[in-house]
Amino acid sequence: MADGLTELAKRRGFFFGSNGAYGGTAGFYTFGPQGAALKRNVEDAWRDRFTIREGNREIEAPTIMPEAVFEASGHLEGFDDMLVECPECGESHRADHLVEAVTDIEDAEALPGEEVEGLIADNEIACPSCGTPLAGEPVEAFNLMFATDIGPGDAQPGYLRPETAQGIFVEFPRLKEYARGNLPFGITQIGPAYRNEISPRGGLLRLREFTQAELEQFIDPEEDEPPLELVRDVEVRLHPAAEQEADDGESLDTTVG
Numbered sequence: 001m002a003d004g005l006t007e008l009a010k011r012r013g014f015f016f017g018s019n020g021a022y023g024g025t026a027g028f029y030t031f032g033p034q035g036a037a038l039k040r041n042v043e044d045a046w047r048d049r050f051t052i053r054e055g056n057r058e059i060e061a062p063t064i065m066p067e068a069v070f071e072a073s074g075h076l077e078g079f080d081d082m083l084v085e086c087p088e089c090g091e092s093h094r095a096d097h098l099v100e101a102v103t104d105i106e107d108a109e110a111l112p113g114e115e116v117e118g119l120i121a122d123n124e125i126a127c128p129s130c131g132t133p134l135a136g137e138p139v140e141a142f143n144l145m146f147a148t149d150i151g152p153g154d155a156q157p158g159y160l161r162p163e164t165a166q167g168i169f170v171e172f173p174r175l176k177e178y179a180r181g182n183l184p185f186g187i188t189q190i191g192p193a194y195r196n197e198i199s200p201r202g203g204l205l206r207l208r209e210f211t212q213a214e215l216e217q218f219i220d221p222e223e224d225e226p227p228l229e230l231v232r233d234v235e236v237r238l239h240p241a242a243e244q245e246a247d248d249g250e251s252l253d254t255t256v257g
């Protein structure tokens, strides 16, 4: 169904894989005239709801930030995915996804690399692209951030932000001044984020460049009591993971509280 939808979206001018004239680049999509307009409407609706009506404030930070930011946030050390490379065709795959597809394991990413290597061998997992067995191939941690240089020569290393939150957190001291030092306050940001996904797929579901809309609410944990009673009785319809996987899965009507 996803393929059919992607085809339809392409024909009608909503979105299509980028750089087709040069062979295409996985994980990058261009929004056509219809899609760009629709995306703008979604962003405006989000802004209206979460920035304007909730009384938060919007900022727009740079998308490239220096290494120190990502050292502090832990992304340099731990923003990794498990990669296994096919010795025959050279294609890279998410090792944890390969294991999850043929075992009952739901979160293979949480396992140590050696254990995933063992599972690949035990389950005789082969390369999805060419069928070559992947047993014995190393499973490596691959950092998902796109690296770049800031300036020429002995340039400062920089990274394209993997999520919009960094720009909000880094500027907290100044943003707090704008709020006259009073907590709580909320900051929103809408903009691109970048992740060098190992094997992007699923159309717009797993992309290397995508738009995030984010709200960070800063509170004083000692003083501020979030007004949860305002939302306790709000009714929502959920479709939990277990129901999604069941053949006759149903939605669940419940309240937030």
Ligand SMILES: [Zn+2]
Binding pocket: 086, 087, 088, 089, 090, 091, 127, 128, 129, 130, 131, 132
């Ligand atoms: Zn292969």
